[in-house]
Amino acid sequence: MIKPLLVFIRKEAFHILRDRRTLIILLGMPAVLVLLFGFAISNEIREAGFAVLDQARNEPSRQLTDRFRASPYFTMQEGVQTQAAMEAAFRKGSLKLALVIPPGYGEPPVSLQLVTDATDPNTATTLSNYASAIIRQEWAGRATGQQASALVEVKPLMLYNRELKSVFLFVPGVMTVILMLVSAMMTSIAITREKELGTMEVLLVSPLPPALIIVGKVIPYILLALANTGVILWLGTAVFDMPMRGSYLLLWASALLFVGTALSLGILISTRTSSQQVAMLFSLMVLMLPTILLSGFIFPIASMPLPLQVISNAIPAKWFIIILKDIMLKGGGLSLIWQESLILLGMTTFFIALSVRSFKTRLA
Amino acid sequence: MITAQNLSKAYGKTTALQEVSLTIQAGELFGLIGPDGAGKTTLLRILGTLLLPDAGTAFLDGKPVVESYRAIRRAIGYMPGTFSLYQDLTVEENLHFFATIFGTSIAENYELIRDIYVQLEPFKNRRAGQLSGGMKQKLALCCALIHRPRILLLDEPTTGVDPVSREEFWAMLQRLKSHGITMLVSTPYMDEASLCDRVALMRDGQVLSTGSPQSLIEAFDRPLLAVQADDTYRMLTDLRQFESTYSAFAFGHAVHLSLKAPVWPELVQSYLLNLKHTGVSVTPIAPSIEDVFIHAE
Numbered sequence: 114m115i116k117p118l119l120v121f122i123r124k125e126a127f128h129i130l131r132d133r134r135t136l137i138i139l140l141g142m143p144a145v146l147v148l149l150f151g152f153a154i155s156n157e158i159r160e161a162g163f164a165v166l167d168q169a170r171n172e173p174s175r176q177l178t179d180r181f182r183a184s185p186y187f188t189m190q191e192g193v194q195t196q197a198a199m200e201a202a203f204r205k206g207s208l209k210l211a212l213v214i215p216p217g218y219g220e221p222p223v224s225l226q227l228v229t230d231a232t233d234p235n236t237a238t239t240l241s242n243y244a245s246a247i248i249r250q251e252w253a254g255r256a257t258g259q260q261a262s263a264l265v266e267v268k269p270l271m272l273y274n275r276e277l278k279s280v281f282l283f284v285p286g287v288m289t290v291i292l293m294l295v296s297a298m299m300t301s302i303a304i305t306r307e308k309e310l311g312t313m314e315v316l317l318v319s320p321l322p323p324a325l326i327i328v329g330k331v332i333p334y335i336l337l338a339l340a341n342t343g344v345i346l347w348l349g350t351a352v353f354d355m356p357m358r359g360s361y362l363l364l365w366a367s368a369l370l371f372v373g374t375a376l377s378l379g380i381l382i383s384t385r386t387s388s389q390q391v392a393m394l395f396s397l398m399v400l401m402l403p404t405i406l407l408s409g410f411i412f413p414i415a416s417m418p419l420p421l422q423v424i425s426n427a428i429p430a431k432w433f434i435i436i437l438k439d440i441m442l443k444g445g446g447l448s449l450i451w452q453e454s455l456i457l458l459g460m461t462t463f464f465i466a467l468s469v470r471s472f473k474t475r476l477a
Numbered sequence: 478m479i480t481a482q483n484l485s486k487a488y489g490k491t492t493a494l495q496e497v498s499l500t501i502q503a504g505e506l507f508g509l510i511g512p513d514g515a516g517k518t519t520l521l522r523i524l525g526t527l528l529l530p531d532a533g534t535a536f537l538d539g540k541p542v543v544e545s546y547r548a549i550r551r552a553i554g555y556m557p558g559t560f561s562l563y564q565d566l567t568v569e570e571n572l573h574f575f576a577t578i579f580g581t582s583i584a585e586n587y588e589l590i591r592d593i594y595v596q597l598e599p600f601k602n603r604r605a606g607q608l609s610g611g612m613k614q615k616l617a618l619c620c621a622l623i624h625r626p627r628i629l630l631l632d633e634p635t636t637g638v639d640p641v642s643r644e645e646f647w648a649m650l651q652r653l654k655s656h657g658i659t660m661l662v663s664t665p666y667m668d669e670a671s672l673c674d675r676v677a678l679m680r681d682g683q684v685l686s687t688g689s690p691q692s693l694i695e696a697f698d699r700p701l702l703a704v705q706a707d708d709t710y711r712m713l714t715d716l717r718q719f720e721s722t723y724s725a726f727a728f729g730h731a732v733h734l735s736l737k738a739p740v741w742p743e744l745v746q747s748y749l750l751n752l753k754h755t756g757v758s759v760t761p762i763a764p765s766i767e768d769v770f771i772h773a774e
Contacts, residue, residue: 116577117577117578117580120573120574120577120578121574121578124563124566124570124574127563127565127566127570128563128565128566131565132565310559310560310561310563310564311557311558311559311560311561312561312562312563314522314527314555314557314561315555315557315561315575315620315621316578317527317550318525318526318527318550318553318555319550319575319578319579320547320550320551320578320579320580321578474546475526475527475528475529475546
């Protein structure tokens with residue numbers, strides 16, 4: 114049984130290697146995605162348009178304004194001095210955040226107003242967080258004794274990612290999406306292609322056990338997925354300074370586990386569909402979209418409505434992203450990730466059991 | 478070697494096979510002749526253990542197709558209707574792959590495929606997708622034969638293949654008979670019936686008649702006339718009104734007219750001339766398999 118399996122794997126490798134265009138996409142996409150997320154699509158905001166409506170015009174208000182001027186996050190729009198000018202600048206889009214300092218600023222209790230352009234709520238939230246931090250810093254420096262504690266209520270410490278670097282989020286995210294794509298979508302397409310071409314008929318008539326057909330088809334994609342994992346890890350750590358605090362062995366083992374989950378999903382899809390197009394659309398809709406949207410990769414799960422939060426538990430990608438972050442950022446060991454790993458293992462077993470039930474040793 | 482007893486199969490509301498029974502002797506080259514949709518592929522797939530019949534039973538080499546499908550799969554070679562080799566693998570890689578998954582090697586059974594493979598050998602490093610239609614079918618036949626099956630099921634192997642390659646392909650099948658392989662070949666081409674030892678004519682999921690091509694032709698006992706006129710279509714409708722007509726079908730530029738009882742050809746001619754047909758000619762002809770098929774009930 115070993116020789117047919119080896120020949121089968123070699124045949125499958127030929128399919129992959131000879132389809133140059135797909136191969137280039139599969140190998141190039143992880144690199145492109147990581148670089149895109151790293152350089153172009155950044156959650157960090159720099160040099161946002163900023164203005165101060167200073168109605169106090171005293172020493173403390175000038176000090177606060179200077180502190181904002183010095184911040185790399187904001188670029189002062191010096192011309193905006195009045196309420197009307199501010200509104201016009203917001204409408205034009207050149208202004209993202211304005212600070213309104215009321216008359217008599219300087220004596221506690223202090224009340225300041227932050228005005229943001231919330232057409233893009235993510236940017237608005239981030240900017241007002243930056244601004245609040247600057248204001249707190251200013252008062253932490255000025256106030257003494259009682260006043261300070263009354264004013265500076267919270268001092269958030271961003272654990273594991275002090276600078277809130279987005280690279281820490283997208284490296285695990287991109288890895289998850291790529292592994293899902295290569296393992297689930299490509300295998301489901303590869304298996305349905307045999308059905309479409311009619312070669313599945315011949316394979317079924319052959320004495321090969323169905324399990325061997327599936328294993329033979331899947332192994333080259335496991336290798337491809339692991340190669341992609343390596344590329345993403347290397348780019349993340351070498352180019353974007355993503356820390357790797359945990360064990361590499363554990364990381365690779367977890368990647369293999371997630372590849373297994375994705376493969377079992379791909380196989381399940383291929384047993385239920387009979388054309389490449391349907392398999393691809395199905396993978397995109399049922400696997401890729403939830404992986405991107407509901408896994409916490411792009412949108413934080415905590416800020417989703419409750420029903421979506423519940424659904425997100427069924428998304429394997431969510432658990433894999435947690436595992437990756439635990440290993441890479443927290444340096445966690447097996448004791449930290451065993452629950453998530455167990456969930457992935459359970460999902461894999463479930464999908465494989467379903468596939469075995471619906472894999473047919475006959476046509477239709 | 479192959480027996481089918483009252484096989485029936487339906488896909489939803491469409492009946493594909495209706496109570497089909499067949500017996501094929503060992504070493505026979507047996508043809509399933511019929512147009513598209515006659516149920517040929519369904520029958521071959523049931524015999525090839527790829528489909529389950531709704532009713533009826535079938536045996537290959539004495540083994541029931543449903544229960545002993547594993548044993549049967551080892552004993553048969555099956556060539557599906559669509560070209561089912563890997564287009565991105567070369568000729569040699571395809572053959573090597575199929576030899577290995579059937580647990581054998583090219584060298585072991587080279588003897589059996591030599592006649593066919595010598596024609597492919599000059600192209601052995603060419604990808605299968607770049608072969609001509611005839612070459613593809615020869616390669617598919619090689620792949621189906623490589624494990625030396627005792628029974629070969631071929632689903633429309635000559636469809637979409639040029640006439641010269643079709644002839645070559647049938648010559649190969651004739652030669653394979655000397656190796657004692659039982660072959661069941663389906664084809665929509667009536668003229669290929671004469672190349673089989675015995676045939677079954679199929680239409681709408683039913684077997685119309687079974688027998689050697691010669692015996693089927695001999696059993697056709699109605700007088701047959703080939704009738705031509707300038708307006709073939711109007712003539713066809715007119716001939717169907719003719720009192721002695723049993724059935725009339727367009728056959729190229731002519732109409733083949735089978736009669737209830739012998740009638741002088743001149744009578745048909747004058748009938749048509751009375752209806753103002755021009756260029757009328759009527760000639761008695763011997764029936765072909767196609768006549769047997771289209772004039773059958």
